[in-house]
Amino acid sequence: MTRVAVNGVTGQMGHAVLAAAGDADVVVGFATSDADAVDGVPVVHPADAADALAEYDVDAVVDFAVPEGALTVAEACAEAGVPIVVGTTGFDEDGMARLKDVSESVPLLKATNFSRGIQVLQRLVREAVGTLDEYDLELVETHHNRKVDAPSGTANTILDVIQSERDVEPVYGREGHAPRDEDEIGVFARRAGDVRGEHELLLAGDDEVLSLSHRAEDRGVFAAGALDAAAWLVGRDAGWYSFGEVVDA
Ligand SMILES: NC(=O)C1=CN([C@@H]2O[C@H](COP(=O)(O)OP(=O)(O)OC[C@H]3O[C@@H](n4cnc5c(N)ncnc54)[C@H](OP(=O)(O)O)[C@@H]3O)[C@@H](O)[C@H]2O)C=CC1
Numbered sequence: 001m002t003r004v005a006v007n008g009v010t011g012q013m014g015h016a017v018l019a020a021a022g023d024a025d026v027v028v029g030f031a032t033s034d035a036d037a038v039d040g041v042p043v044v045h046p047a048d049a050a051d052a053l054a055e056y057d058v059d060a061v062v063d064f065a066v067p068e069g070a071l072t073v074a075e076a077c078a079e080a081g082v083p084i085v086v087g088t089t090g091f092d093e094d095g096m097a098r099l100k101d102v103s104e105s106v107p108l109l110k111a112t113n114f115s116r117g118i119q120v121l122q123r124l125v126r127e128a129v130g131t132l133d134e135y136d137l138e139l140v141e142t143h144h145n146r147k148v149d150a151p152s153g154t155a156n157t158i159l160d161v162i163q164s165e166r167d168v169e170p171v172y173g174r175e176g177h178a179p180r181d182e183d184e185i186g187v188f189a190r191r192a193g194d195v196r197g198e199h200e201l202l203l204a205g206d207d208e209v210l211s212l213s214h215r216a217e218d219r220g221v222f223a224a225g226a227l228d229a230a231a232w233l234v235g236r237d238a239g240w241y242s243f244g245e246v247v248d249a
């Protein structure tokens with residue numbers, strides 16, 4: 001059994017991780033609000049995370065929070081020598097550099113999407129964009145109306161994959177007189193209802209259209225992937241790991 005701490009335990013993903021974990025797997029949670037416990041799991045302020053990681057004998061942290069909170073807890077993991085799985089999205093350059101520093105001290109696995117389907121989608125995207133190298137590309141993502149970062153972390157990761165194959169310039173939404181440039185990729189973020197997460201890449205030639213898409217139907221898919229990643233990460237050397245390594249294991 002992996003003794004897990006959940007950062008962002010009071011949030012949507014925090015609840016999904018609690019639901020996906022076995023009864024005794026989650027031993028403590030972190031959040032800034034006043035909650036003493038969530039589903040019987042004690043809640044500690046992120047500022048006290050390093051002490052709590054030792055007190056609750058935590059094997060690995062699973063994080064789904066906000067960038068500043070993720071960084072506080074990741075740095076506590078570095079101090080306490082505990083591996084961390086980072087699911088939070090929306091880090092800026094400085095935040096990414098701080099995560100890299102953490103990975104010098106402890107194993108850190110970061111993914112913008114813990115569904116196995118998205119891992120496969122990324123591989124298909126690389127193949128399709130490399131092969132259909134003249135086709136126009138357009139990327140669309142849809143998420144629930146509470147999501148704060150845009151485009152989604154997953155859309156940014158898909159964009160990174162595309163840009164490793166082709167020199168395209170993202171155009172975020174279009175308005176007014178906006179003729180399409182040959183080397184651009186339109187990127188669109190929709191926010192509505194409780195959509196768990198949809199991503200679609202359109203590749204269009206003059207006479208055909210290929211659409212590669214993925215839809216998450218329940219947050220449990222992300223929670224299960226992150227818990228698998230946590231179990232996989234325990235006992236590894238310090239360093240930066242990816243979810244693809246877990247999927248391929
Ligand atoms: N990689 C993946 O597969 C997935 C990633 N995500 C990402 O996970 C993140 C969380 O998503 P979601 O659960 O929907 O968001 P919510 O807004 O529902 O939850 C955010 C959580 O973060 C907590 N929080 C706020 N400030 C801090 C802080 N300083 N330190 C620690 N915790 C803090 C909040 O609790 P409180 O206010 O009590 O502190 C809350 O529990 C987002 O970045 C989202 O994009 C989501 C789904 C899948």
Ligand SMILES: O=C(O)C1=N[C@H](C(=O)O)C[C@H](O)C1
Nearest residue numbers: 089112113147152153154197
């Ligand atoms: O906030 C969400 O909900 C999600 N966020 C991740 C992202 O930004 O890509 C992953 C998933 O799509 C759900």
